[in-house]
Amino acid sequence: MATKKASKKKSSGRKSSTKKSSSKKRTGRSTTASKKSSSKKASSKKSSSKKSSSKKSSGRKYSKGAGKQVKREMHEMHQGKLKSGRSGKKVTSRKQAIAIGLSEARKKGEKVPPNPNK
Numbered sequence: 001m002a003t004k005k006a007s008k009k010k011s012s013g014r015k016s017s018t019k020k021s022s023s024k025k026r027t028g029r030s031t032t033a034s035k036k037s038s039s040k041k042a043s044s045k046k047s048s049s050k051k052s053s054s055k056k057s058s059g060r061k062y063s064k065g066a067g068k069q070v071k072r073e074m075h076e077m078h079q080g081k082l083k084s085g086r087s088g089k090k091v092t093s094r095k096q097a098i099a100i101g102l103s104e105a106r107k108k109g110e111k112v113p114p115n116p117n118k
Contacts, residue, residue, distance in 0.1 A: 060111070061111075063112070069105040072101065
């Protein structure tokens with residue numbers, strides 16, 4: 001009886017091997033898809049090298065004066081003196097303090113990129 005059980009186990013192993021062969025067929029399909037995507041990646045690399053050269057010539061995005069203004073606003077926030085616009089509530093968020101500093105720098109005419117939210 002032990003031999004019959006062993007033969008049943010071997011037959012179940014054969015079934016799993018057929019599953020493996022079907023998974024190989026799937027990988028064959030994905031390799032053709034990966035070849036297509038690799039050609040797309042190669043073309044995107046060429047275009048990205050052109051973009052990087054234009055960034056080098058632009059120089060600084062933010063002027064030194066804008067950096068000083070943000071530093072002042074951060075200092076005020078840490079002291080607890082920085083208040084928001086209309087409501088006058090105390091500013092506790094670091095991001096909000098930076099936004100206030102950049103806004104003040106824009107009003108002064110410093111070199112700062114335009115606000116993306118407007």
